[in-house]
Amino acid sequence: MTDAPSPVSRRPDALAFDVLDTLFPLAPLEWRFRAAGIPRVLMTRWSDHLLRDAFALALLDGAHTFEDVARGALRDITGHQIAPAAEDAIIEGMSELPERREAADALAAARGAGLRVVTLGNGDDGPTTALMARSGLDALVDGVLSCAAPSSWKPSATPYLAAAEALDLEPDRLALVTAHGWDVAGGSRAGLVTGWSAHLEGRFPSVFTPPDVNGRDLFEVVDGLLALK
Template sequence: MPTRPLALAFDVLDTLFPLGPLEWRFREAGIPRILMTRWSDHLLRDAFALALVGGDRTFEDVARGSLRDITGHQIAPAAEDAIIEGLSRLAPRREAVSAVTAARDAGLGVVALAMGGEDATRELLSGAGLLDLVDGVCAGRWRPAGEAYLAAAGTLEVEPHRLGLVTAHGWDVGGAGRAGLVTGWSAHLEGRFPAVFPEPDVRGRDLGEVVEALLDLRAAPA
């Protein structure tokens, strides 16, 4: 039975920040809506591969490469730039600030966990009023490789089993659980938890419910 974590790591894209608002940038670029989903899937595919084989590619490299691939390398440079810029202009989910605040008010440390670059992640958090609510940003490492989760634990100076992950991705739960973290899954993105991964320690309909469930776990023995 997991114990109540001392700190939380919040996944950024599609957990704190939905990617849906990028759709209008795709439309402006003349890219069919269906290709936005293909782009996201392509991006994750390459990110997962890099988590396995390593390499010095950045998140922006992968995001741009995926855009070019799904458009047959026909996307205009200005349109490509506009979509990439949109990744640092996203609006947070309606309960994102309150969920992070609840963790802070309960005395937990908080870190933002992102595969994107640190500067871009800080810009995104700042625009949403979240940057001052986190104790750190752990960015630039490919997930679900274990080192990304262990780095987040190191940032907050807690043992991995005392760090909780808040995410909307089943694959993220799988990676974090294998690294020893307490896992919390929000159903707002996938609806049903993917059957191929071990069950999360807690789950909820949204971020607020996930944080509440993590806070309700029993405390570790003194």
Template sequence: MSLPRPAAFAFDLMDTLVPLEPLEWRLREAGVPRVLMRRWWDHLLRDGFALAAAGGPAPFRPVALGALADITGHQVAGAAAAGVVDALAALEPRPDAAGALRAARASGARVAVLDNADAGTVRALLERAGCAGLVDAVVEAGPTGAWKPAAAPYRAAARACGADPAATAVVTAHGWDVHGAKAAGLAAAWSSHLEWRFPAAFTGPDAAAATPAEAVEALLASADPWVSE
């Protein structure tokens, strides 16, 4: 059974359209091993998920700063930690990031970026990459009351695009994000460039490919064509 053709796409940003690996050098400049970058990111996601699951606020920046202090034994805190978090807004997108957004727009769908990172950072990245004009809405998960993979952020992205959740598709490199989108009633396309194999614990995607742009195309290829009324 094929899917309805998406009326909206909601793209994850960090690790999906924007690689985080350059942040390793910011940590090295702060005097800690570069390998702690991935540990930091996983730690901040864990903390944000836990705070949201417990029903409390989870503002991105304080969570990110706290996680960085925790995993470095408070070697990176204060201004040094702020510099690492600020560097998120200066990252470079994947070479095919704009192509993925254009492919979604070319299908006639509206396009949102939905991320657990704060909206200001997301907008700065899109502007810097020259992609802001390809995006109709930026949705920060925190103000919805929970981080992804809770249902509220996905449904907020659909609303921001004026689409029903069932007519909205998430594009992400995270298995947990696919699982959350599916549980919220959205479709999901998974790019394998980050995890390589889809995590067995989660509900699988509706389409998968090696890159975000190819994942968009794969989802569109599996969807029903537009039906004239």
């Protein structure tokens, strides 16, 4: 069940959904790793390595795209032994991921309640737009916002505040929906309302301030955000 919201939280006017491992699980990439001869355990290491470098770039204002970081992480975790064709296949697979089963219902519920809906991931515009179009979820959002630019990696404040500005909203009128505890921490620090789905991490990381709303999946999170007064 969705937890009771914080008494200071207010019903938002718009929702910004994280993309990778929130709307679109990364797990289906596993077969591409296997086809490349990369042990399954290294897929998790790649994802962690990618996040580590993205977080460092958020602090260092690094001018690299998400694809740069994803490819660099692949090379690093394979000792720079990955074949170019295998590297390309894994990166291309990121624009062909299937959506979570409740993703469309969650987006539709927000739109049906009169809220504006956008995506806000660390990925580049092109692959994210391709993901949304391929899944048909593009019809349920008002825009695809990208963070992967200099000084604009989540969880730094810049992308969250830029999303609010793009929607002509004060930060506390925008809610972030994500499956990542670190993303909740970034959004909360920037002044956004936060909603966390437990489908990825299971338990919310104890080192971060809890989200305003949480739920077992994206639909429960949206339902909780819509219940805010």
